[in-house]
Amino acid sequence: MFQGRDIACERGERRIFSGLDFEISPGQALVLRGPNGCGKTSLLRIAATLLKSAAGNLLWDGADVAEAPEEHRARLHFIGHQDAVKGALTVRENIATWSNIRRSAEDRVDAAMAAFGIAHLADTPAQYLSAGQHRRTALARLVASRAALWLLDEPTVSLDADGTACLQRAIMDHRAEKGMVMAATHIELGLDDVEFLQLKPQ
Amino acid sequence: MKPFGAVIARDLRLAVRQGGATFLALVFFLLTVTLFPLGIGPEPAILARVAPGVLWVAALLAAMLSLDRLFQADFEDGSLEQLTLSGLPLGGIVLAKIIAHWLTTGLPLLLAAPVLAVLLNMSDEGFAALLLTMLIGTPALSLIGAIGAALTLTVRRGGVLLSLLVLPLYIPVLIFGVSAIDAAVHGLNAKPHVLLLAALTLAAIPLCPWASAAAVKLSLE
Amino acid sequence: MSMHYFANPTRFNRLAGRIQPWAGGLAAILLVVGLYMALFEVPADYQQGDTVRIMFVHVPSAWMAMFCYSFLAVASAVALIWKHPLADLAAKASAPIGAGFTFLALVTGSIWGKPMWGTWWVWDARLTSVLILFFLYLGYMALWQSIEDGQKAAKAAAVLALVGAVNVPIIKFSVDWWNTLHQPASVMRMDGPAIHPSMLWPLLIMALAFQVYFVALLLARMRMELNLRRIRALRLAERSS
Numbered sequence A: 001m002f003q004g005r006d007i008a009c010e011r012g013e014r015r016i017f018s019g020l021d022f023e024i025s026p027g028q029a030l031v032l033r034g035p036n037g038c039g040k041t042s043l044l045r046i047a048a049t050l051l052k053s054a055a056g057n058l059l060w061d062g063a064d065v066a067e068a069p070e071e072h073r074a075r076l077h078f079i080g081h082q083d084a085v086k087g088a089l090t091v092r093e094n095i096a097t098w099s100n101i102r103r104s105a106e107d108r109v110d111a112a113m114a115a116f117g118i119a120h121l122a123d124t125p126a127q128y129l130s131a132g133q134h135r136r137t138a139l140a141r142l143v144a145s146r147a148a149l150w151l152l153d154e155p156t157v158s159l160d161a162d163g164t165a166c167l168q169r170a171i172m173d174h175r176a177e178k179g180m181v182m183a184a185t186h187i188e189l190g191l192d193d194v195e196f197l198q199l200k201p202q
Numbered sequence B: 001m002k003p004f005g006a007v008i009a010r011d012l013r014l015a016v017r018q019g020g021a022t023f024l025a026l027v028f029f030l031l032t033v034t035l036f037p038l039g040i041g042p043e044p045a046i047l048a049r050v051a052p053g054v055l056w057v058a059a060l061l062a063a064m065l066s067l068d069r070l071f072q073a074d075f076e077d078g079s080l081e082q083l084t085l086s087g088l089p090l091g092g093i094v095l096a097k098i099i100a101h102w103l104t105t106g107l108p109l110l111l112a113a114p115v116l117a118v119l120l121n122m123s124d125e126g127f128a129a130l131l132l133t134m135l136i137g138t139p140a141l142s143l144i145g146a147i148g149a150a151l152t153l154t155v156r157r158g159g160v161l162l163s164l165l166v167l168p169l170y171i172p173v174l175i176f177g178v179s180a181i182d183a184a185v186h187g188l189n190a191k192p193h194v195l196l197l198a199a200l201t202l203a204a205i206p207l208c209p210w211a212s213a214a215a216v217k218l219s220l221e
Numbered sequence C: 001m002s003m004h005y006f007a008n009p010t011r012f013n014r015l016a017g018r019i020q021p022w023a024g025g026l027a028a029i030l031l032v033v034g035l036y037m038a039l040f041e042v043p044a045d046y047q048q049g050d051t052v053r054i055m056f057v058h059v060p061s062a063w064m065a066m067f068c069y070s071f072l073a074v075a076s077a078v079a080l081i082w083k084h085p086l087a088d089l090a091a092k093a094s095a096p097i098g099a100g101f102t103f104l105a106l107v108t109g110s111i112w113g114k115p116m117w118g119t120w121w122v123w124d125a126r127l128t129s130v131l132i133l134f135f136l137y138l139g140y141m142a143l144w145q146s147i148e149d150g151q152k153a154a155k156a157a158a159v160l161a162l163v164g165a166v167n168v169p170i171i172k173f174s175v176d177w178w179n180t181l182h183q184p185a186s187v188m189r190m191d192g193p194a195i196h197p198s199m200l201w202p203l204l205i206m207a208l209a210f211q212v213y214f215v216a217l218l219l220a221r222m223r224m225e226l227n228l229r230r231i232r233a234l235r236l237a238e239r240s241s
Helices: A041-048 A069-074 A091-101 A109-115 A131-144 A163-174 B003-018 B019-039 B042-063 B066-076 B079-084 B090-119 B127-153 B159-185 B193-221 C002-006 C009-039 C050-081 C089-115 C125-146 C148-181 C198-241
Strands: A002-011 A014-024 A029-033 A055-060 A076-077 A149-153 A180-184 A193-197
Touching: A002 A041, A014 A029, A014 A041, A014 A055, A014 A180, A029 A041, A041 A076, A041 A180, A041 C198, A055 C002, A069 A076, A076 A131, A076 C050, A091 A109, A091 B003, A091 B159, A109 A131, A109 A163, A131 A163, A131 A193, A131 B090, A163 A180, A193 B193, B003 B019, B019 B042, B019 B090, B042 B127, B042 B159, B066 B079, B066 B090, B066 B127, B079 B090, B090 B127, B090 C125, B127 B193, B127 C148, B159 B193, B159 C125, B193 C148, C009 C050, C009 C198, C050 C125, C050 C148, C050 C198, C089 C125, C089 C148, C089 C198, C125 C148
Parallel strands: A029 A180, A029 A193, A076 A149, A149 A180
Antiparallel strands: A002 A014, A002 A055
16 A cells, blocks of 8 residues: 655745645545646656655655655556657667666566557657657556556547546556555546545645 | 667667768768868878868767657657656667767767868877777767757757757867877877866766756656 | 754854855955065065065965865755755855965966076976866856756766865876876975974964955855855745745
């Protein structure tokens, strides 16, 4: 179980939110809602330990995440605004690089490309991809190496209907394997049984 | 593959695919060295006298100018963020990137240096010392430079700032490197100079990745 | 009283406002006394004549150049480790003062060098080290200026200050090393002849004057920075309301 207790965020000496609690159990999805600037991205970055919370703490199965941040990072996937896809590498190389660095035990790169409908682009350098294909390559990382917690920041940006469907299927499979998802998104992901966290601008 | 090796392999592969950068550093090295005979005249004796200093200053500048590709591209496309989240300690990732940077910059400079030494008419006694000091000293350039590169990540057009931060810190490497070659050229014992240079590099190995990691973390906040 | 007692900006501002005129006044008195002694009471040196009097400005400035960098480094360490809210303020405020003293040490060293060496600049070990220290100050201040987000700039500058502090002794050592290799035999050293007791008092008074002046200036700069931050906070509050 992944919990946040009394989380607060300050950006440039301005308080964005404070006193925020959340909780995700295995297999559960938490969708963040709220207008622009209310701190959805910041909350996801705090959950990924990229940002420090101004108060409170994050707990994983009751243990403070700050005690062993590297362990926490190893069990999460973070998809941010940037794709982290290198134009000079092929689609396969892009995905394989990340699963190598994340010491993925099994080779799931092909499965990942199939899951996001980019298997036919495997040997295409990423600089020739469209924005949507670029995004799919980034999202394929989710499947290529296993991680218990997915943190998704507007994951459907530049995806078409088919791409969004691929993502939905991936999330459903992930949850079926007791994975957790925390996502900020404006559009309905069409997922059943989702909890919402409403962020209010302060 | 171990994650540490995977990071090095990734950076090397990118350097090879994108080419250019190593080649540019080498051309810059060559060009800078060429400017000196044109600036101070072609007398062989004078060139031989200034050769160690010129080679080291040019190598210093070439290494410094290649620093921006250490983190900048990865910072801009989100890869640095992903590397941070890979579960490896950030200091280790930074060290891996520094090693890749040295392999694609320091090592080629080291290999080109003897050729340029010939152009500058450096005396034969100095060549071994030149290679040895470059071998020991150029890793320190990548290590120290990484701190500057990490600190200027969020700065737009940080190139000039980077040189202001990094060049003063390069001075000890320059001094010990050149004094070792000078000693060898004059038939003196180069060992103390080489040992001091080695001490510098060894001290930089644990300290610099740590400081760079702190700066990288800052830039991602 | 805890270290955080004076962390309260209002309390600091009030206290600093009270100390500042006293420090400024004391610095002025010490400076007048010190300069009077240095210029009129100290006998001219039998070798260097009246030019030796430049020492009474040069040596204290060189001391202050080092002192300010140490202060900057300690303040940065306090800011990074204990996150004391006034520490990064103190570090930022001390840098231009230190750079000023460093510049003064360089200029007076150059002026002193002209009659001694016959040229305005000699690559003497000490002057060279001070010159490199000047570059370190410039880099530190430039980094503060180039990062827009104040908190990020504070942390980045603190990391740089600590890296610099580790490097200062190494640079000093390497420059001394370099200098002994290239030293012409007959160059007179800046330390000059052993200091006569009649010179010691004015020198110490000048050093103290510079030190107190540093305190006055530091407090003034810190208060200014605090007020700037307050203005920015008000602007932000205006915008978001």
